[in-house]
Amino acid sequence: MKKSEPIIVIGGGASGMMAALEAARCGAKVAILEKEKRIGKKLLATGNGRCNFSNIDPDLRYYHGEDLRLAESVLKQISAEEVLRIFHQLGITHKIEEAGKVYPYSDQGSAVLDVLRYEIEMQNINILTETKAVSIHKKKDYFMIKTNKDELIEAKKVILATGGKAGSQFGADGSGYQLAQSLGHRLVDPFPAIVQLKLHAPWLKAVNGVKWQGQVCYNRNGKCLRTEKGEILFTEYGISGPPVLQLGRLASRQHKNDTVKIDLFPTWGMEQIQAEVYTRLQSNPQKPADFSLVGLLHKKMIPVLLKEAGVDKVGKPSSEITEKEIKNLIYLLKEWEIGVSGTLSWQHAQVTAGGIDTREIHSSGLESQLISGLYLTGEVLDTDGDCGGYNLHWAWCTGLLAGRQAASFL
Numbered sequence: 001m002k003k004s005e006p007i008i009v010i011g012g013g014a015s016g017m018m019a020a021l022e023a024a025r026c027g028a029k030v031a032i033l034e035k036e037k038r039i040g041k042k043l044l045a046t047g048n049g050r051c052n053f054s055n056i057d058p059d060l061r062y063y064h065g066e067d068l069r070l071a072e073s074v075l076k077q078i079s080a081e082e083v084l085r086i087f088h089q090l091g092i093t094h095k096i097e098e099a100g101k102v103y104p105y106s107d108q109g110s111a112v113l114d115v116l117r118y119e120i121e122m123q124n125i126n127i128l129t130e131t132k133a134v135s136i137h138k139k140k141d142y143f144m145i146k147t148n149k150d151e152l153i154e155a156k157k158v159i160l161a162t163g164g165k166a167g168s169q170f171g172a173d174g175s176g177y178q179l180a181q182s183l184g185h186r187l188v189d190p191f192p193a194i195v196q197l198k199l200h201a202p203w204l205k206a207v208n209g210v211k212w213q214g215q216v217c218y219n220r221n222g223k224c225l226r227t228e229k230g231e232i233l234f235t236e237y238g239i240s241g242p243p244v245l246q247l248g249r250l251a252s253r254q255h256k257n258d259t260v261k262i263d264l265f266p267t268w269g270m271e272q273i274q275a276e277v278y279t280r281l282q283s284n285p286q287k288p289a290d291f292s293l294v295g296l297l298h299k300k301m302i303p304v305l306l307k308e309a310g311v312d313k314v315g316k317p318s319s320e321i322t323e324k325e326i327k328n329l330i331y332l333l334k335e336w337e338i339g340v341s342g343t344l345s346w347q348h349a350q351v352t353a354g355g356i357d358t359r360e361i362h363s364s365g366l367e368s369q370l371i372s373g374l375y376l377t378g379e380v381l382d383t384d385g386d387c388g389g390y391n392l393h394w395a396w397c398t399g400l401l402a403g404r405q406a407a408s409f410l
């Protein structure tokens with residue numbers, strides 16, 4: 001069976017929904033092809049269900065990729081205010097939290113999806129779910145898309161909004177890369193970013209579940225490449241939590257001997273921590289060493305840190321702890337260095353670094369420089385943002401520009 005649509009958006013995620021809406025608002029007839037049962041599935045999982053849908057300071061320094069000129073131009077063309085105004089018109093009142101993170105006032109990520117879906121219905125956008133684009137060809141002035149149902153769909157314009165590989169349980173499978181590559185585009189090797197770190201340490205099971213406000217620094221060849229502060233979550237495989245996720249990009253491109261240094265007391269000076277530890281271990285010599293530290297450290301951490309400091313029996317009287325072991329312990333509390341062995345997989349990652357080379361995309365409307373009438377949006381491109389609403393912001397901005405441009409040349 002052969003169908004025909006003026007604009008086909010491949011992928012009903014954040015950027016695809018926005019692109020389809022904008023094109024329809026500009027008067028174009030649009031259809032979305034979505035391989036999953038419903039559009040926008042991933043949005044429900046964002047921001048721990050609260051959907052951190054933008055950031056009031058989407059500065060270029062929060063974005064990464066081989067070439068950031070496209071990102072620079074896109075972020076100049078669509079301001080954070082414009083994104084917030086569009087969502088306000090759709091029905092989302094927002095609130096701003098720490099580091100400029102924007103959430104729906106209702107704290108429900110589902111609200112963002114609800115209002116987008118409502119508007120998509122109002123604009124009569126045709127949604128074809130459980131329909132995966134498996135190949136795409138450009139004929140003279142139209143595209144021919146083949147689906148998993150063996151249908152052929154003809155379109156004048158195609159917006160490729162297939163996302164990357166991160167969050168594979170929400171539909172991301174990297175198939176958009178193959179579609180773009182089949183049309184001649186170059187792929188910058190994708191790798192997981194905003195992802196948990198796996199560590200080399202025999203004691204991880206013992207501290208599983210501990211949450212600690214600290215600072216983590218990612219080290220390569222003795223040099224700290226990036227430092228992040230916040231709640232660190234210790235797990236069976238390594239560490240997670242907001243500051244750790246920001247370092248995932250570095251760990252994905254891990255080098256031999258990379259380490260993290262954890263400062264468990266980032267707001268304490270060295271003298272303060274020394275005084276605290278010496279008082280605890282020396283003022284009551286009969287007290288078991290491990291019990292002397294209760295109230296300062298999480299109980300699960302105490303035996304681990306004492307052993308790491310060289311103490312053989314952690315329950316022995318504090319008086320038996322040597323000066324060297326005390327010094328080691330103090331050092332560990334400020335600079336606990338642990339080897340990095342990698343990251344968790346695509347399923348756990350929140351965003352894909354790498355993607356289609358942005359040097360092959362026109363910055364004004366996200367049109368391909370190689371194939372006229374083809375537009376690329378969101379995570380399929382080699383641009384990824386830090387944790388903090390920057391990735392959805394990128395999805396909305398690129399979707400808006402591509403939808404507008406695709407509709408204007410019909």
Ligand SMILES: Cc1cc2nc3c(=O)[nH]c(=O)nc-3n(C[C@H](O)[C@H](O)[C@H](O)COP(=O)(O)OP(=O)(O)OC[C@H]3O[C@@H](n4cnc5c(N)ncnc54)[C@H](O)[C@@H]3O)c2cc1C
Pocket residue numbers: 010011012013014015016033034035036039040041042043045046047048051052053054131132133134161162163164166167170171172173174175176349350351377378379380388389390391392393395
């Ligand atoms: C758990 C989690 C939490 C996150 N939290 C946040 C957050 O709070 N703030 C933030 O800014 N970012 C967050 N992100 C990142 C953000 O969700 C993505 O960057 C953003 O959704 C990318 O939008 P997109 O439109 O490019 O791709 P996606 O939203 O991934 O959408 C792509 C769509 O295309 C469909 N598709 C793929 N291939 C095909 C094909 N061949 N044919 C048809 N359909 C296809 C997929 O099924 C999917 O629905 C989070 C991601 C995850 C996984």
